[in-house]
Amino acid sequence: MAGASLTHLDESGTARMVDVSDKEATERTATAEGYVRMRPETLTLIVKGDASKGDVLGVARIAGIMAAKRTHELIPLCHPLALSKVSVDLEPLADQNAVRVEATAKVTGRTGVEMEALTAVSVACLTVYDMVKAVDRGIEITGIRLTAKAGGRSGDWRSGD
Amino acid sequence: MAGASLTHLDESGTARMVDVSDKEATERTATAEGYVRMRPETLTLIVKGDASKGDVLGVARIAGIMAAKRTHELIPLCHPLALSKVSVDLEPLADQNAVRVEATAKVTGRTGVEMEALTAVSVACLTVYDMVKAVDRGIEITGIRLTAKAGGRSGDWRSGD
Amino acid sequence: MAGASLTHLDESGTARMVDVSDKEATERTATAEGYVRMRPETLTLIVKGDASKGDVLGVARIAGIMAAKRTHELIPLCHPLALSKVSVDLEPLADQNAVRVEATAKVTGRTGVEMEALTAVSVACLTVYDMVKAVDRGIEITGIRLTAKAGGRSGDWRSGD
Amino acid sequence: MAGASLTHLDESGTARMVDVSDKEATERTATAEGYVRMRPETLTLIVKGDASKGDVLGVARIAGIMAAKRTHELIPLCHPLALSKVSVDLEPLADQNAVRVEATAKVTGRTGVEMEALTAVSVACLTVYDMVKAVDRGIEITGIRLTAKAGGRSGDWRSGD
Amino acid sequence: MAGASLTHLDESGTARMVDVSDKEATERTATAEGYVRMRPETLTLIVKGDASKGDVLGVARIAGIMAAKRTHELIPLCHPLALSKVSVDLEPLADQNAVRVEATAKVTGRTGVEMEALTAVSVACLTVYDMVKAVDRGIEITGIRLTAKAGGRSGDWRSGD
Amino acid sequence: MAGASLTHLDESGTARMVDVSDKEATERTATAEGYVRMRPETLTLIVKGDASKGDVLGVARIAGIMAAKRTHELIPLCHPLALSKVSVDLEPLADQNAVRVEATAKVTGRTGVEMEALTAVSVACLTVYDMVKAVDRGIEITGIRLTAKAGGRSGDWRSGD
Numbered sequence: 001m002a003g004a005s006l007t008h009l010d011e012s013g014t015a016r017m018v019d020v021s022d023k024e025a026t027e028r029t030a031t032a033e034g035y036v037r038m039r040p041e042t043l044t045l046i047v048k049g050d051a052s053k054g055d056v057l058g059v060a061r062i063a064g065i066m067a068a069k070r071t072h073e074l075i076p077l078c079h080p081l082a083l084s085k086v087s088v089d090l091e092p093l094a095d096q097n098a099v100r101v102e103a104t105a106k107v108t109g110r111t112g113v114e115m116e117a118l119t120a121v122s123v124a125c126l127t128v129y130d131m132v133k134a135v136d137r138g139i140e141i142t143g144i145r146l147t148a149k150a151g152g153r154s155g156d157w158r159s160g161d
Numbered sequence: 162m163a164g165a166s167l168t169h170l171d172e173s174g175t176a177r178m179v180d181v182s183d184k185e186a187t188e189r190t191a192t193a194e195g196y197v198r199m200r201p202e203t204l205t206l207i208v209k210g211d212a213s214k215g216d217v218l219g220v221a222r223i224a225g226i227m228a229a230k231r232t233h234e235l236i237p238l239c240h241p242l243a244l245s246k247v248s249v250d251l252e253p254l255a256d257q258n259a260v261r262v263e264a265t266a267k268v269t270g271r272t273g274v275e276m277e278a279l280t281a282v283s284v285a286c287l288t289v290y291d292m293v294k295a296v297d298r299g300i301e302i303t304g305i306r307l308t309a310k311a312g313g314r315s316g317d318w319r320s321g322d
Numbered sequence: 323m324a325g326a327s328l329t330h331l332d333e334s335g336t337a338r339m340v341d342v343s344d345k346e347a348t349e350r351t352a353t354a355e356g357y358v359r360m361r362p363e364t365l366t367l368i369v370k371g372d373a374s375k376g377d378v379l380g381v382a383r384i385a386g387i388m389a390a391k392r393t394h395e396l397i398p399l400c401h402p403l404a405l406s407k408v409s410v411d412l413e414p415l416a417d418q419n420a421v422r423v424e425a426t427a428k429v430t431g432r433t434g435v436e437m438e439a440l441t442a443v444s445v446a447c448l449t450v451y452d453m454v455k456a457v458d459r460g461i462e463i464t465g466i467r468l469t470a471k472a473g474g475r476s477g478d479w480r481s482g483d
Numbered sequence: 484m485a486g487a488s489l490t491h492l493d494e495s496g497t498a499r500m501v502d503v504s505d506k507e508a509t510e511r512t513a514t515a516e517g518y519v520r521m522r523p524e525t526l527t528l529i530v531k532g533d534a535s536k537g538d539v540l541g542v543a544r545i546a547g548i549m550a551a552k553r554t555h556e557l558i559p560l561c562h563p564l565a566l567s568k569v570s571v572d573l574e575p576l577a578d579q580n581a582v583r584v585e586a587t588a589k590v591t592g593r594t595g596v597e598m599e600a601l602t603a604v605s606v607a608c609l610t611v612y613d614m615v616k617a618v619d620r621g622i623e624i625t626g627i628r629l630t631a632k633a634g635g636r637s638g639d640w641r642s643g644d
Numbered sequence: 645m646a647g648a649s650l651t652h653l654d655e656s657g658t659a660r661m662v663d664v665s666d667k668e669a670t671e672r673t674a675t676a677e678g679y680v681r682m683r684p685e686t687l688t689l690i691v692k693g694d695a696s697k698g699d700v701l702g703v704a705r706i707a708g709i710m711a712a713k714r715t716h717e718l719i720p721l722c723h724p725l726a727l728s729k730v731s732v733d734l735e736p737l738a739d740q741n742a743v744r745v746e747a748t749a750k751v752t753g754r755t756g757v758e759m760e761a762l763t764a765v766s767v768a769c770l771t772v773y774d775m776v777k778a779v780d781r782g783i784e785i786t787g788i789r790l791t792a793k794a795g796g797r798s799g800d801w802r803s804g805d
Numbered sequence: 806m807a808g809a810s811l812t813h814l815d816e817s818g819t820a821r822m823v824d825v826s827d828k829e830a831t832e833r834t835a836t837a838e839g840y841v842r843m844r845p846e847t848l849t850l851i852v853k854g855d856a857s858k859g860d861v862l863g864v865a866r867i868a869g870i871m872a873a874k875r876t877h878e879l880i881p882l883c884h885p886l887a888l889s890k891v892s893v894d895l896e897p898l899a900d901q902n903a904v905r906v907e908a909t910a911k912v913t914g915r916t917g918v919e920m921e922a923l924t925a926v927s928v929a930c931l932t933v934y935d936m937v938k939a940v941d942r943g944i945e946i947t948g949i950r951l952t953a954k955a956g957g958r959s960g961d962w963r964s965g966d
Contacts, residue, residue, distance in 0.1 A: 703820045718872055721935060733946075762931055764932060770927060771880050778813075785949035787947060
């Protein structure tokens with residue numbers, strides 16, 4: 001990384017939106033994950049009963065999908081993208097007192113979709129938090145990271161590679 | 162928490178926006194924090210040079226403030242609020258290879274501002290991520306949690322209490 | 323209605339946002355309804371299986387709640403409001419080959435919330451439409467109207483009064 | 484429709500945004516209509532005087548066009564689209580005590596624009612409602628449906644076919 | 645102005661959203677103006693014919709009103725406000741080869757509405773520009789300034805005072 | 806310009822979004838500028854101290870970039886565009902008691918990006934205004950105009966040509 005520099009800053013250190021017009025429009029995907037950690041009793045409230053389980057996790061899934069589409073409104077230097085797919089999955093992990101969130105975004109475009117997947121994960125986590133915060137003040141959102149990426153100049157990548 | 166239930170679900174387990182019309186309009190504040198963990202070289206790129214330091218962290222601060230104002234658009238069951246203040250601070254922690262983000266939101270209203278503070282932190286973290294992701298794929302956003310809360314029926318609270 | 327005129331047009335017939343600063347900030351609610359009519363087989367697809375029923379109607383409920391909060395962004399002359407509650411209910415009506423949508427909005431403010439309730443109903447109906455349109459091109463959204471209104475200068479009102 | 488299933492639900496009945504990356508980017512159009520029914524005196528207020536007529540219907544036309552561009556923000560599973568055209572027309576129908584709204588959306592893209600046309604119609608209808616609701620509480624928005632569709636895998640279609 | 649400092653920067657020069665929670669919620673108004681200067685032939689195209697005149701100026705008026713409601717989304721350190729009124733007027737000035745735009749915003753709140761009035765003017769000017777740019781590349785938007793302000797701690801003020 | 810007509814109005818003078826589906830998707834850029842004029846003491850406050858200078862102008866730069874991405878939400882008849890680049894530069898001009906703002910937008914698309922560049926300039930100017938208005942009521946935003954344009958059917962153009 002000798003000589004590495006931040007692509008979102010120009011020579012004078014000023015923030016900029018990277019010019020992607022010379023990149024090829026190819027199919028790109030990105031997958032990210034995150035965790036909402038809570039007390040065991042709180043997790044029980046989420047998973048007990050089919051209907052309510054459906055609802056907490058279902059509401060968070062929709063919030064995550066909708067947020068992915070607004071990534072460029074939230075992250076100042078992100079490009080607007082015509083996403084071809086967003087999926088968000090939430091899974092209660094009883095042994096970890098956590099809900100795991102995974103999101104995948106896909107586009108045929110000139111720039112990657114990591115931020116879209118990460119934004120979907122973040123907002124889905126926040127939505128779970130919002131729905132259970134009244135019974136648990138110690139909730140923590142953690143471990144938000146990219147797990148896989150495909151397409152684009154830098155090729156395929158999977159966390160652990 | 163015996164008999165506890167989720168306020169965002171009604172008796173049949175259906176998601177709902179809690180009715181806050183009977184709550185008093187009082188001054189409420191909330192503070193949240195979060196961390197963006199990265200490689201030491203990446204952190205060095207952020208902090209080296211006054212101008213660029215100002216820029217990465219400055220852009221993230223603005224993104225966090227703006228996101229707080231849009232919390233109710235992102236989190237499905239959050240109420241729209243006339244926020245009276247939002248502040249976001251970012252601090253590079255060389256010994257932890259991390260940037261720490263702290264946000265405070267304030268309102269005179271009928272409902273708390275935890276989600277506004279947490280949304281500001283999340284989006285500021287995502288913005289830091291976005292600006293350095295080209296040089297570091299292993300970045301992780303972690304430790305997003307409420308640290309303090311004041312006002313409202315449940316009174317003052319500080320993490321660790 | 324002799325001499326009646328449109329409050330959203332000034333003397334010269336120009337559109338305007340009505341000045342509500344002299345109105346009292348009181349509690350106001352409004353309830354609206356609407357119907358999504360479809361083929362019986364389409365309705366069966368929506369209601370069969372607990373999970374999927376939860377999903378089509380659950381997604382539409384969230385879409386309706388979120389849309390209510392953005393009414394003033396969509397309807398040019400609507401005032402921004404700090405809504406204290408929004409609820410949206412969807413009920414499949416097998417005998418009418420329809421899904422009935424009902425939404426209630428509440429505010430402590432200077433202007434009514436009819437448009438918020440009606441916008442919630444409209445967007446929930448559109449969301450149901452979106453999720454089943456691939457199997458049924460003849461769907462119709464119909465009967466969107468106000469059913470009740472309380473608070474404000476004009477007092478309580480119920481459809482049929 | 485034997486074996487038909489909802490494309491917006493996956494095998495487990497969970498809501499998802501359909502992956503359109505394998506579809507071809509072709510020119511697609513959709514036209515939808517809807518009606519705002521009101522008392523004859525209310526319709527008279529809308530149409531009397533050129534200026535005011537221009538205004539009620541003109542404001543609704545703009546609201547419909549702008550709403551079409553935000554369809555993907557409102558309808559959770561809709562894809563963001565680079566619309567190449569939106570038009571909205573409003574026509575007072577004295578013999579039906581109604582305003583008829585028609586909207587057409589067009590895109591060169593991977594998915595249809597039915598929801599964009601229907602959203603334009605819905606929001607234009609709501610805007611007419613908003614501007615006349617002070618003089619007429621019995622207004623009804625009705626008959627919102629797709630009337631024509633062209634392009635895409637399923638070919639051209641016209642209501643009545 | 646000896647010792648004056650910028651309220652939107654804290655002691656360390658960092659941007660912040662000013663805390664307005666200690667200010668009183670009083671009625672505040674602000675009026676701003678701006679000009680779109682163009683070639684005489686372009687202005688003639690705008691004003692000729694009642695219908696089209698209504699349309700260029702009418703579309704710009706609606707755009708200005710809608711933009712005022714979104715000021716806090718556009719201007720990073722502006723507070724979200726429950727505006728009680730927004731009005732936008734556009735007047736062709738043949739002798740100045742210009743369209744004059746004037747906007748007034750009103751709120752009962754803790755902070756002034758100058759930015760809302762100025763944003764309405766700016767977006768109305770941009771909308772006029774957009775609609776005539778195909779026939780005139782030399783258009784200039786100019787003279788955007790506050791003309792009057794009432795309410796709040798600093799009292800009433802009028803440009804020229 | 807004999808026989809010229811406004812492309813955003815149809816034959817009957819009604820506002821419309823121009824159909825661009827027949828235009829070629831080519832690379833297009835546009836550059837615009839604008840000025841925020843203020844008292845010399847106010848300009849001094851902006852430029853004194855590296856940190857604060859960075860902040861006022863840095864916040865305005867981000868606001869301008871983010872606004873460019875939302876142009877189609879603000880200007881009723883603008884098309885949504887997948888911008889490939891936006892840059893905003895702000896320069897204090899001591900001899901003119903002004904901050905000069907310049908913005909460039911770029912797209913590979915079917916329509917030009919003049920409005921995106923002009924919207925970025927306008928919102929950056931408004932943001933500077935917002936941050937200094939507490940110390941100077943006489944600020945004026947002026948001289949917002951297109952300075953260059955490339956690509957598209959009408960070819961390259963530079964102000965002064």
